[in-house]
Amino acid sequence: MKWIRGQNGGKQGGLAASSVIIMIPTLVSVVVILVAFLNGVQNEDNIQPCAKVQTSSSVVPLGSPVTATCFIRDDCPLVIGQAVHIEWHLGNRFIPSSPVASESGSISKVVIPNFNHTRAFLTCCIQASLLQVVGGVEIRAGYPPEAPQNLSCQTNLTTPNTLTCSWSPGRQQTHLLTKYTLHTEIRESNENRTYELQTGADHYIIPRSDFVLFSEMKVYIKADNELGEATSVPVVLEPVSAAKFDPPKILKVETVPKMYGCLKLRWNLSQHQSWMSVYRLNLEVRLKPAESSQWSKPILGSPVKPTRPVDLCHLHHGTQYFAQIRVSYQQSPWSEWSSSQSGVTLESAPTGRLDSWMKVSGDHMHKQLHMFWKPSKQFRANGQNVSYIVSVQASPGEKGKVCSTMGNYCTFQLPSKAKKVYLRAVNAAGKSRPTEVQISQTKARWVISNITAIPRGDHSLLVQWQSNDTFCLTGYVVEWRPLLKSDLSLIQFEIADQNQSSLVISGSIEPYKPYGISVYPRFKDGIGPPKTVNAYSRQKAPSMAPKIRMKKTWRSHIELTWDEIPLGQRNGVIQSCRVFYWAKEGPINVVNVDPEERRVILKDLNTVSLYEAFIMVSTSGGSLNGSTIHFEVEPFDAVTIVMIVMVTGVGLSLFIIVMVMTCFSNHKTLKGRFWPVVPDPANSSIKRWTSESTEDTHPSWDNEEPNPIYLSHLSFLDLPIKLSKEEDDLWLNDAEDTSDLGESICGSPCIPGYSNSGSVPYATVIFSGPCISPPPKEPHFYLRSESTQPLLETEESFSPKCYQNIGTDEMQREQCFFGPCDDYVPEGEPDPVIHWDDFPFLQALVMNDTEND
Template sequence: MALHWTTLHAVLWIILYLFPGNVQASPCAEVNSSSSLVPFGSPVTASCYIKDCQQQLEKKQDFLIKWKKNAHFIPSSKASKNNVNEILISNFTDTQVVLECLICDQNNCQVVGGVVIKAAYPPPAPQNLTCQLNLESVTLVCMWDPGIKTSDIPTNYTLYTQIRDASSPLKMHVVSPNENSFTVSRDWFPLFYEMQVYVEATNAFGQTKSNILVLDPMKTAKLDAPVIQGVGTQSFGCLEYIWALSRTQKWIKKFLHIELKLKSIKDKIHYKEQVSKPDSKVKVCGLLHGMSYESKIRVKYHNSSSWSEWSNSTVATTPMKAPTGRLVTWLKLLKPESKNQTAQLFWKPSSQFRPNSMNVLYTVSIMGSTKKKETVCVTDQLSCYFQIHAWVKKLYLTAINDAGKSNPTQVSVYKKREMDPVPFLKILPQTEATLSVKWKNPDTPAIRAYVLEWKPLCGTNSNYVSFENMDRNQTSFVISGLEPYMPYKISVYPTYGGGIGRPNSTLAYTKEKAPSISPKLEIGKITPSLVELSWDEIPLQQRNGIITGYRVFYRDEKNNTRVKDTERTTRHMIIKDLYPLTIYEMFLMTSTHNGSVNGSSIMVKTVSVDALEIVLIVIPACVGLALFFFGLCTCFIKQKWMKKYLWPVIPDPANSNIKKWTRADSLECIPPFKDVKDPALVYLSHVSLLSLPEKELSKGDDSIKSGNWPYNGKTVHAGPADSSHDSESFHSEQQSESVPYATVIFAEPYRRQPVPPPVYLRSESTQPLLGEEEPSSPRPYEEITSQVILSNIGHFSTSHNDLSAEEGRATLWGDFPMLRVDDTVKKILSLELASHSEKLRLREEELILKVQRHETDRNSTEVRVAMLTARIRNFKEHLQKHPKDKANKRWMLMSIDRRNKLLKYLRRSRYDAFEKVCAELGIIYTFPPEYYRRATKRWLVKKALCIKVFKEVQKQKAEKKNKALAQRKARSTSSNPAETQGTPV
């Protein structure tokens, strides 16, 4: 460390004496630095030498020397001598530093001297060194980026070039200051040969080198535009070019990259890149036949070089070929009914169609009556009008050019026309050039396809019909390539299996605007109060949209403007309520969806009132008034008569006949109205009064008077035991003709008030209303339960079908021995008293007892058979009674089948049990019928043939087998000795 310091001091003193320029003289101190400009990051030393400060520092004997760096104190090393102090900044990282030397005592510090030190970097390495050969002046221009400048210290550049040949020297080119490029003369670079280049940047603090660039100057050159010397063709779809470099570069005899740009008439551009030598042929294939191409060529020396400019263009045509591919057609028959129809055929090339020449003619021919093709049309357009006979079924469309003709496209003529159109067609503009078309399927499976047709209705190509064939699944299409403000007629034709439907057509615009003109108003009749106006339609070209309506503005002399609208279809208007002898200014405004335009205004003067007109108005008015008064007078005179005939007949409640018949009828049935009124207020909300013929009333009377309703009588005396009584009673009820004579509905007046029992009962039944219902009288259905207990056996005997069932029952119960008891018991315990299900259960138990294996056996096959048997018998019994009950019949058959199944199993598994069951239950088991197929004649023949074939095959097989056997035998006899020699593998 000490050594370090001593060397530093030595350096310091040397600097101090060697560079007096750096010494900053001050009155009493000198501040020195090693250098005022230092490389960035390098160490810097500075010293402060207090020379002669006795005058200023007389009083301050003890002072310290301190350093400030950019106005901040920094620690300094110890003073080597009393009046010298030095400082070392080991890593100089600021661009500019002000070092100040201060003399300090206890109180304050005084600056005695200072020095400014600047730092700078060595220059940045030049970047992006590129060179380009200029072939015209044969010089190599090299350029580079100087890099980011860090300081304003001047930098000098030097370019070094060397031909990469052992003997060549490294050449130094000094670049003029402030320039970043250099032009190397021909001496120092070769052609077609590699050389290396680099740049060196130098400034006060050092030098940096760029990357070494190795290049062949030729590769950097941009060649001049080449020349196409000739174009020829020898094969289909190919063109051959002879090309050369420009005159001054003809000496280049190397393979170069060329690119050909071929532009066909349809503006399709092909690019073909090849490697070729100048003055040689280049063949380009894969081009369209019979198409003329405008060709240009450009060249570059190497892949990395830049392309030259494009050459002059040459036009050449490839050889023609006959057209190939199909055409898409659309046949329209204009007059379908007549014998000679006018047909309109449109076509367009399909995606596979190749015209193979620039001019194609199309011919339309029909198969004539002599089976010869007759040409009906030859055109270069894409449509044709011609006449065809009704019997023509097919047309042929052929494309022809100079080289030949294509295969004819067949077009079939539809027989049926006027079929259903598509039910719905909607057109929406999408952009200015496109329309979206949507339609609905006409809901028939016969639909095959659709034809969408569109054509402009005006303009230059108004005859040009465009179309598109679409399959049956498509229901929308976007038409493109349309013009705005142009009316288009869009039609959709559905194609069916046997014909074509009527079109669904719409007029549409892609974009609308106000019409170009508004029609001129024409004045018709003018009267004092009205003016008749009319105008012409706007020509289609000037409409620019669908006209939505017209509006007439008219203004009188006092500037009162009024407006009248009409629809778009009407083109005349009568303006009424005008003042006579007044001048009106009128104009017409025409509107489309997207704007409107005003027409020129006209002046109309209404005429004055005519004397004859006044007379014509006044006379009829007077006559009318006179007639009116006459009428009034007559009315007042014959008031009574008027009343009778003109006024409507209003029923007089006082004279109503209702009163009469209510009094005549039973008063005891309907309590007097007064009685009702007295106890409480009863609000009658609905009263219906019916008058009946007297006869019927008297009948009803009788029945009431007898007090013995057929309904009640029956229930009391007979007491219905089963439902048959019910029906009987209803029957009798129907017979007694009921008399609906009062319907009284009342509502409660107020709930909190005590309501006495209403005298009138509400009844909606059609029965005659009784004064009071007897609470004791039993209802027919109430009696059923009580009657069952009270009923005796006689009831059964009275039952209408008891007698008939008696015999059947005796035989039935014979099957059950348990039930064979004496008659009295039998009668008491008669099963007939039991419910049907109980009876069934008993029968079941009876049968089960016969066959069960043990006492608790409930699910063995035998028991199940027995249960089923009981059920089947029950069903049988029921079906005898009700032969039309199909549901139960079905259940029975199902049960029989199930029983058969069980029996089958039982027979198979335990025959003895099966026999026992059959015997006990009295079942006769019959086997199910075998599978049987009805033998038809056809089937028999087929079977016979099959058998025959089978036999033949068997015979042949047998023969083969025999043969094989014989052969094997023969072989075995012959090869026996050989077999002994070796084993076969």
């Protein structure tokens, strides 16, 4: 930044001039204002500046050239005794100049070829010890105004009456202050008025005192700025012809007697404009049937007075119409439409045919028919309360009637022999001609292979299908219904030609609502099965997201489930479900889930971390996030504990079962391990064992039992049968089990008929003392058998280790168990006869030779 101090250039007032400090170039506007007080010559009368700047114009068109000249006074103290060097600045920018030939060189000229600033300061400076401003001028640029466009005026006939004129000032900005004025001229009275308009205004309201309703007046707008002026195209009008009337009022819409299809309309102006009823006004009428949502094209009638009614004809019979009217006067704008009033034309019998189709359900004995119909393009109800009758007879009457309804469908049982039914429309004036409907049977012919539905706006769908075989086809039936409602009256259908493969359906189609669309093939002899698709005319994000919940947890795994979104809340086809979950300060994981499953298992979770999760459901129109849940995985849950207990219990049970089965399968071996296997002689006819002998067979395992008895026996069983080698081996192998025969078969070796040949001895050694007693001094005597059969095994832990033969006859008698002691035969006497019948147990052991050696 450069500061310059002015020098004293006059006899008086030099102090004031020299005390002003100028900052260049940021405060250029201040420089220009104070330049007259700087470097000037002051006398008693005035102060003259050192320089003077002249320009062609201070306001120029934007982009035009600008020429300026700077004149330096010869008595300016800045140039006295020095060479003069003049510079030009436009704002902050240096502008090269060309000096003008003069004696002192104190004149400089500059040319700006293209002035593209809307406002800028051009300054003249002298280069002395410092660069000092000696003169300057402000230059503004812009455009001349455009003529105002679209001038129009409208009269308001309500209280207070006014005339409002409006216009558009033009698209181009002038960058200069532009003034607008409104001018009116009344020709009859030669009254001219001018109205000053505010800056930026685009309309003006002329009071009622400044215009006459039925006198012509000229209105125009003038725009003016420093570069020029422009005037709009004038508008010549009669104020009353520019009046926009209030909406008129329909008094009544009535039926014309004996005139079918005609209505009479009576009307009037509003209360504030009723004084205009003596003039003829333009009138337009528009109508629409009660069941339609679109108005007809306006009907323009000849100018009429409000006191006269208007006849409307060529309408449908027995149809309710809504009517609206509007008015204008000459070239005035139309008023707004009036409120609606309705009227009904005279009724007549319905005409035309009905479009229908039928679906058959049930078996051949009880057929259920679902019949649907709608008016064709040629059908006219010609009445208000129209009902429909389905019968099996063509002639009208109550006989044969199967259905009567006010709706557009009917369900009934078909008589067994009926081949067709007849459909009629009925109103108060009569019945229509019958529409014959053939009863079509259901055929299992799958012809339609594919079907799609593409949106064609918010209220229509394009249905496309493909057929495998069209040879037997006679056409198609396209049926659609809203899935959120189950009322059969909402089912709609269209009949398509056999050559069609697409159809645009519309009417009652709403965005974000699901519709079920079915295409049925039609044959000469029946209806084929349909192909169905669900579609939306427009989709958006679902209205709700399912709430996920925890179903089951186990170590590092968790199962999340959620409920299905209600059909009315989906707003489209659910295309994807994604579950987002993350641990604290961990990455976000995403799992894509099939929308039909509604469950997901999150794996490899950290059992010590707290997790958060939410679900996002998406349609083609948007996505919605569900609420966030928090969960953590327990190391062992109840299910895991139950499984462990169950597995342990099952394993223990199996072990016990195996052990029990093993014990039962080897019970003989185990029995021999824990107690001796001894037959029960008490249940035989051999001899009752005594308690003493029983005690003998079970040696005490401890020393608590008093006075144990120790005996030694050797008994023999005669086996006269000679065994073969295999039987000998079998006998030898089973010798261990022969101990079951017991030790009391024979109490002594004195068995009649005993011999060394062919006998198998069974020996029991009974000793009179415990095995741990010292061995007797006398030697032991052992009885050895000459048979090849081995003796009984005595490896049991409780068998005695030592044996003692009892040699006295008395002891032998006491130990003989084959009979009473009286049967004892001394040595040398003949052997007594033994009756084997007395010994059934031994008799079972007798074996007879079947072959001779």
